[in-house]
Structure formats: C-alpha cells, structure tokens
Amino acid sequence: MPFTPVTTLDPERLKNAAxxxxxxFGIAALHPHQEKAGQNILKGISTLLDVPTGGGKTIAFWYxxxxxxxxxxxxxxxxxxVLVVGPLVALLQSQAHTxxxxxxxxxxxxGGSQAQIWSSS
Structure with a gap:
C-alpha cells in the first residue's frame, strides 16, 4: 500500500498521539520541534531535524x-x-528493543540481520 500523506490533521488524534x-515513555510533554517534525512526516513533507544527541529525534519519528x-x-x-533509516546499527537495535x-x-x-530474517520465514 503506497504512502498517502494527509492533507489535514485531526487535532484529537494528534493530542492522543502526544x-x-x-x-x-514516561515523559511530561513533547517538545514543539518533536510535534512539528512528526506532523510534517504525516503530511509527507521532507523534514530535517537537527537537534543534539538526546534532543528527542526518535520521539519525533514515533509521533x-x-x-x-x-x-x-x-x-x-x-x-x-514507520521506517526509520539510520547509520548506527546499535542505536536502531536499541530502539527496536525499547x-x-x-x-x-x-x-x-x-546488514547483519538479513540471514536471520530470511531464514526464519
């Protein structure tokens, strides 16, 4: 099924997601940049999220x-x-585990998981 970006966002759905x-994840609130990036993703808008390590990029994708x-x-x-592409294998594995x-x-x-994925089917 192809990705179809939404044109309008349901405020109630956004509130529930946040x-x-x-x-x-036991946090008090999302940062505005996390919500904005997540909403851009839903709308199909290419988004560059440049925040420091620990700044909450992952939550923006999960939004x-x-x-x-x-x-x-x-x-x-x-x-x-939701497909998240990243250069750090350990981080991707940690996020999936979490x-x-x-x-x-x-x-x-x-790259190391291909044999495991295909041999288990």
Missing part, C-alpha cells in the same frame, strides 16, 4: 506511528509501518 507517547497506532488497537486502519519491551512491534533490519 499523550500516548508521553505515557509510554507519526502513534497517530495511527495505539496500544491494543488491532483495527486494520491502524496497521501502519519498543518491543513496551509492547510495540518493531524490528531493526541491518
């Missing part, structure tokens, strides 16, 4: 996912994929 992210997916939601409309620990389906696909 609140769920805060609840799941788009949480606009569609909520814990326990099995509705087919919520079956979305999501899985919180009950959120995730996988880190790296």
């Amino acid at each position: 609140q769920t992210l805060c609840d799941v 788009a996912l949480f606009c569609h997916w909520q814990p326990g939601n099995t509705d087919t409309d919520a079956q979305k994929i 999501l899985n620990d919180k009950g959120i389906p995730a996988v880190a696909i790296t």
Whole structure:
C-alpha cells in the first residue's frame, strides 16, 4: 500500500498521539520541534531535524506511528509501518528493543540481520 500523506490533521488524534507517547515513555510533554517534525512526516513533507544527541529525534519519528497506532488497537486502519533509516546499527537495535519491551512491534533490519530474517520465514 503506497504512502498517502494527509492533507489535514485531526487535532484529537494528534493530542492522543502526544499523550500516548508521553505515557509510554514516561515523559511530561513533547517538545514543539518533536510535534512539528512528526506532523510534517504525516503530511509527507521532507523534514530535517537537527537537534543534539538526546534532543528527542526518535520521539519525533514515533509521533507519526502513534497517530495511527495505539496500544491494543488491532483495527486494520491502524496497521501502519514507520521506517526509520539510520547509520548506527546499535542505536536502531536499541530502539527496536525499547519498543518491543513496551509492547510495540518493531524490528531493526541491518546488514547483519538479513540471514536471520530470511531464514526464519
């Protein structure tokens, strides 16, 4: 299914996404740059997020996912994929592990994981 960017964002859905992210990851609130970047992603706008290490780039990517997916939601409309491409294998693996620990389906696909992925099917 091809990506179809949204033209208008549902304020209630955005509010729920932000609140769920805060609840799941134990943070008080999202930073404005995280919400703006996440909304740009939903709209299909190319976005460069230049913040220092620990500045919350990952949450910005997950914001788009949480606009569609909520814990326990099995509705087919919520079956979305967020693809994060990164140069740091250990970071991608850590992020996937963190999501899985919180009950959120995730996988880190790296150059070293190809044999594992294809041999398990």
